[in-house]
Amino acid sequence: MRPIRLLGQFLVDLIIGDDPKIAVAVVVAVGLAALLLIAGGASASVVTVVGALLVVSAFSVSLFLDTR
């Protein structure tokens, strides 16, 4: 059990670090872009541009939460 726990802790340290909001923001933004592609049937150009705006917006929200 200990190696699994250590591996889990390592992955948390690597991916989440000291601020889980960033990881959540990235997953939510890219997830929404994926939804736009799969369910919305949007073109590649629309998905990439809207996806980039979603990433910036999600990051801005996480930064706002940090500093409010």
Added chain:
Amino acid sequence: MTAADWGLLSSTFAASFVECVEALTIVLAMGITRGWRSAIAGTVTALLALAAFSVAAGYALASWLPTSALQLVVGVLMLIFGLQWLRKAVLRSAGLKAPHDETQEYAEQMAAARQAGDRTVLGVDAFGYLVSLKGVFLEGVEVTFIVVTFGLNADNVPLASVGGGAAALVVLVLGVLVHRPLSRIPENTLKYGVGLMLATFGTFWSLEGLGIFTPSRDSLSWPGHDWALLVLLVGWLLWSRVAITALRRRREPASPRPGERVAS
């Protein structure tokens, strides 16, 4: 070498350099407080594990995963790493977070090492070994991701590896020579630049990689193709400057105009 090659070499060098400086601080603190045998044993184990991880992950990713899935996985990780660095850089530039100080980090590691219990396994101090191993492996995995991403994007992984390897070598030599943390390195500025690059590549790749969800499984194409990278870089840079300015203004209350009365 072309300008693009120099760009690839310098960016992988700078990004890897920052990670190696952090790893060096940990190893130095362990070596001085817990003994060099455990610190070196932990570092060597981490480097071997890192080599095995890089070969296995590289082979698995290249052999089993479609390009778009690889871009999605690596892109999301790059984006998370990059935005974490960018967040810290923005907060530090706005005066809302203390600048990263290797000397302070070193002192904290030393204090923790002195308080830890004494447990020896096979003649090696367990605490010093494990902390060195974890520190080097953790920072090393980030270096690996940076080298692989930048290298694949420029279609020149060997050159990117040279940049990463050279950074590790320079940090190692400097560490041996000065025998203390490299606190004079402009780490915060380097991290800001690397954070911008990682955020740029991460955004580009993670969204290209969404093509794995299309029937063809081909990567999505950005408008303007690779030129979109430049647009993203400029976009992240401008966004970060706007955020820093806005946060600074929020932090510093507006000074009264001449003749204006200030409420006591």
